[in-house]
Amino acid sequence: MSVDVTLPVLSPKDFASDQEIRWCPRCGDYSILAQMKKVLPTLGIPKEKFVFVSGIGCSSRFPYYMDTYGMHSIHGRAPAVATGVKLANPDLQVWVITGDGDSLSIGGNHFMHVLRRNVDLKVILFNNQIYGLTKGQYSPTSPMGTKTKSTPFGSVDRPLNPLSVAIGARATFAARSVDVDIKHLCSVLERAAKHKGSAFVEVYQDCNVFNSGAFEFASKKGKKEENVIYLEHGKPLIFGKERDKGIRLNSHDQPEVVELGKGVTEDDLLFHDEKSEDMNLAFLLASMRHPEMPEPMGVFRCVDHPTYNDAVYQQVESATERSGEGDLEALFNTGDTWTV
Amino acid sequence: MATTDVPGANGKLSEQLDAVVIRFCGDSGDGMQLAGTQFTNVSAVFGNDVSTLPDFPAEIRAPAGTLGGVSGFQICFSSSDIFTPGDEVDTLVAMNPAALKTNIADLKRGGTLIVNEDAFEKSNLSKAGYESNPLDDEESLAPYQVQKVPMTSLTRDAVAELGLSPREAERCKNFFAMGLVYWLYQRDATPTEEWVKTKFAKKPELVDANLKALHAGFNYGLTTEAITVHYRVDPADLPPGNYRKVTGNEALAFGFVTAAKLAGKQLFYGGYPITPASDILHELSKLKNFDVVTFQAEDEIAAITSVVGASYAGDLAITASSGPGIALKGEGMGLAAIMELPLVVVDVQRGGPSTGLPTKTEQSDLYMCMFGRNGDCPMPLVAPASPADCFEMAQEALRIAVEFMTPVLLLSDGYIANGAEPWQIPEISSLKPIKVSHENKQQGDEPFMPYLRDEKKARPWVVPGTAGCEHRVGGLEKLDVTGNVNYSPENHQYMTTLRAEKIAGIADFIPEQTVEGPESGDLLVISWGGTYGAVRTAVKQTIQEGLSVAHAHIRYLNPFPKNLGDLIKRYKKVLIPELNTGQLRMIIRGTYLADAVGLNKVQGKPFLISEVKQKIREMIEEK
Ligand SMILES: Cc1ncc(C[n+]2csc(CCOP(=O)(O)OP(=O)(O)O)c2C)c(N)n1
Ligand code: SF4
Numbered sequence: 001m002s003v004d005v006t007l008p009v010l011s012p013k014d015f016a017s018d019q020e021i022r023w024c025p026r027c028g029d030y031s032i033l034a035q036m037k038k039v040l041p042t043l044g045i046p047k048e049k050f051v052f053v054s055g056i057g058c059s060s061r062f063p064y065y066m067d068t069y070g071m072h073s074i075h076g077r078a079p080a081v082a083t084g085v086k087l088a089n090p091d092l093q094v095w096v097i098t099g100d101g102d103s104l105s106i107g108g109n110h111f112m113h114v115l116r117r118n119v120d121l122k123v124i125l126f127n128n129q130i131y132g133l134t135k136g137q138y139s140p141t142s143p144m145g146t147k148t149k150s151t152p153f154g155s156v157d158r159p160l161n162p163l164s165v166a167i168g169a170r171a172t173f174a175a176r177s178v179d180v181d182i183k184h185l186c187s188v189l190e191r192a193a194k195h196k197g198s199a200f201v202e203v204y205q206d207c208n209v210f211n212s213g214a215f216e217f218a219s220k221k222g223k224k225e226e227n228v229i230y231l232e233h234g235k236p237l238i239f240g241k242e243r244d245k246g247i248r249l250n251s252h253d254q255p256e257v258v259e260l261g262k263g264v265t266e267d268d269l270l271f272h273d274e275k276s277e278d279m280n281l282a283f284l285l286a287s288m289r290h291p292e293m294p295e296p297m298g299v300f301r302c303v304d305h306p307t308y309n310d311a312v313y314q315q316v317e318s319a320t321e322r323s324g325e326g327d328l329e330a331l332f333n334t335g336d337t338w339t340v
Numbered sequence: 341m342a343t344t345d346v347p348g349a350n351g352k353l354s355e356q357l358d359a360v361v362i363r364f365c366g367d368s369g370d371g372m373q374l375a376g377t378q379f380t381n382v383s384a385v386f387g388n389d390v391s392t393l394p395d396f397p398a399e400i401r402a403p404a405g406t407l408g409g410v411s412g413f414q415i416c417f418s419s420s421d422i423f424t425p426g427d428e429v430d431t432l433v434a435m436n437p438a439a440l441k442t443n444i445a446d447l448k449r450g451g452t453l454i455v456n457e458d459a460f461e462k463s464n465l466s467k468a469g470y471e472s473n474p475l476d477d478e479e480s481l482a483p484y485q486v487q488k489v490p491m492t493s494l495t496r497d498a499v500a501e502l503g504l505s506p507r508e509a510e511r512c513k514n515f516f517a518m519g520l521v522y523w524l525y526q527r528d529a530t531p532t533e534e535w536v537k538t539k540f541a542k543k544p545e546l547v548d549a550n551l552k553a554l555h556a557g558f559n560y561g562l563t564t565e566a567i568t569v570h571y572r573v574d575p576a577d578l579p580p581g582n583y584r585k586v587t588g589n590e591a592l593a594f595g596f597v598t599a600a601k602l603a604g605k606q607l608f609y610g611g612y613p614i615t616p617a618s619d620i621l622h623e624l625s626k627l628k629n630f631d632v633v634t635f636q637a638e639d640e641i642a643a644i645t646s647v648v649g650a651s652y653a654g655d656l657a658i659t660a661s662s663g664p665g666i667a668l669k670g671e672g673m674g675l676a677a678i679m680e681l682p683l684v685v686v687d688v689q690r691g692g693p694s695t696g697l698p699t700k701t702e703q704s705d706l707y708m709c710m711f712g713r714n715g716d717c718p719m720p721l722v723a724p725a726s727p728a729d730c731f732e733m734a735q736e737a738l739r740i741a742v743e744f745m746t747p748v749l750l751l752s753d754g755y756i757a758n759g760a761e762p763w764q765i766p767e768i769s770s771l772k773p774i775k776v777s778h779e780n781k782q783q784g785d786e787p788f789m790p791y792l793r794d795e796k797k798a799r800p801w802v803v804p805g806t807a808g809c810e811h812r813v814g815g816l817e818k819l820d821v822t823g824n825v826n827y828s829p830e831n832h833q834y835m836t837t838l839r840a841e842k843i844a845g846i847a848d849f850i851p852e853q854t855v856e857g858p859e860s861g862d863l864l865v866i867s868w869g870g871t872y873g874a875v876r877t878a879v880k881q882t883i884q885e886g887l888s889v890a891h892a893h894i895r896y897l898n899p900f901p902k903n904l905g906d907l908i909k910r911y912k913k914v915l916i917p918e919l920n921t922g923q924l925r926m927i928i929r930g931t932y933l934a935d936a937v938g939l940n941k942v943q944g945k946p947f948l949i950s951e952v953k954q955k956i957r958e959m960i961e962e963k
Pocket of ligand 2: 024027132206207208
């Protein structure tokens, strides 16, 4: 993406559309929208080059609230729509906004394929562990036993872990943040924006109407310090209010919480390497779930791979180099022809 | 109509014929599609009019020699205009007992039956369910001129010196069969020889083997005393021009590429493989140097939604599928309809419901395409009449999509898709241009209104990246002009009507319906899609018999041509032959209150001309 030096300086306000926002008061979506509006002006990309594509769900109303190009599409299909947008016009920066039901239930197929292809898209999954728009059924990320209108006796489904799915699909960028963790969320969104390839970001989002406080462990001051580990490339995994705890691999190569000091030094801890080509570390981090373990926040994986859209255009270019620009007359007259 | 000449130099008689129908059939591994295609090519290059009907086995890998594995290819070639691959077969080439059993009923009395005698051994006979060798049953073969040719062994002998494995050697027997039929119909084998040389360029031993088998077959016809007559079919009197042979799927691909070129746009194809639509994807995938982007999606839903995305981003975007895949695309089409984005969805129909008869033809998706979306969601529907017509209708579909900002459906079928006929190669300069204008707002203008309409009720098409026109679209109801989400009852009523009026208004921009035959009379036969050839021929022949009958073939199914209602009223009776249980008939009855009668066939096979003729005569007689 070429940066035009004469670009007008944009501010978050420039990205606000004139549409009334219809989310419930205090919904976590507001914060994510606000952080997005802060990040986009810092990217040096003209406003008209952004496209937001969403599926269906509360979170998927997002594009209406951004004064960019956008499409509120159909349930689960945003990754496929966005693939079409990006392939038709690779100059655009395309964001996919999706919910946990949208992307992992009805859209599970597309979610997996867009990531494995490495289409240059930014996929932001608003995970509230519930279906908000349809008024509170459990979702594929809801913990077992979740009681909702459709599961009055508790759900018996085993939940999916979005990051494990994304890493399993070999996402070249995978990260997690929390709606109200403003600075952290901004930095993760910014890194996603700058990643070349599919960038997947899971955001823990509070649906205060149907699943209030589901992520309090990771958002509330005083609690989150004990429950969350902020990942930094090349740094050891340390957490705790006093930064006195860390993660080490035990003799079975499983992560375990250890206290620093008392014979354990930083050097004994697991070090984060987001560039690792093998996905074991990213999987291992994704498997660390609250309450058994502190949950990692930040960038799990960020590797450089050729993008799908580039590969598609390379083929178009090399075919054109090889055979010349398409000539209809020549095309029609190939093979056996005859004159009457 | 045959005239018999004096014996030629080789002492054999040469008979002149107007039209001939040949069918090659054998096991799916016997190379019958290849034999048929090659015969079509040499006939087309020679200048005959040709029409073909490949018939694929229902099971991809049925056990060799069984009835389920029989593959056939029928071709009609003629010295005059023809519109179908023919009703009855003049010459049947049957490579094994199963092929004989499943095809003999279509051979006309007095027709030539060429069988590979070697294949009529115990195990093949029992696999085909014969208790004794049908070749020994003189009584049942009496109506035919039977040529029992030991093709396998003759082929093996012909290629013996090349040192191929027995399997490889026997594989060439389809070329032997072709050679024999080439001799029988005095075909020049040069195009096939050239094809073999390029096809097997990397395996010279196979070039040699296939050519030797081909020549051996030809020489067998020349020398054997069993065959005393061969035939000549003169070139057809087609309009002057350059020709090539096309299948429907090829012609669709050509049409779409042409439309994109004419519009100066990139073509985007998003698809998921399904018989019989996959060839469109295959053809377009080869044409990347035409600025064609093809995307093999993970399913049909991703295919249509990727196309929606590509259209939003400014490409000419198309997808194709067959019944089950079109069913999956319904929601995506509705999205494109409410967002008023241009794209084309091709349905190459096959036998349904569900997986149905995947390799056989049918016209039973009309209801689905006309109505199969949630909400009040009319979409324009066009249907090519023949393989070559696909070229024009592909362009028409894209033109309507772009001019009216709407998704458009194009209904083809298995018969059109795989069938082939001569196509007059157009002068590029003679093609109707396709105009695309993208809104491009100047600085300081009024705010951009994405649902402001032009005289055709079309809204503007903006390419994302255009400064000042940023806007959001989506599946929620729109307020007219601004395009903002709006749930008010009046607005929904208004927008529903507006969308319907926009589609209905297309009638002002498409050709009026024409008829072949008298402008009024006893009977009007209405057809659509791939039944064109059979109906056209049937009507032509019954007119020659003196009946008062006319034919209207509808290529624009939604909206119908403006004059269709008036036209129907000018005939006493209306007949609608369809390869379904009466779908167009129901729509015509509902639209025009016309008491149309159906001729309906759902056997996975096209109409025979004779079936349509018989029904026409019946309807005119029962006054
Ligand atoms: C084809 C289809 N099926 C079902 C629905 C109903 N529906 C709308 S949103 C939704 C679930 C949304 O959940 P999630 O993706 O978690 O988003 P949230 O509302 O929580 O942000 C469902 C089932 C639909 N719109 N379309
Ligand atoms: S239902 Fe939940 S997710 Fe939806 S807007 Fe309200 S709080 Fe947000």
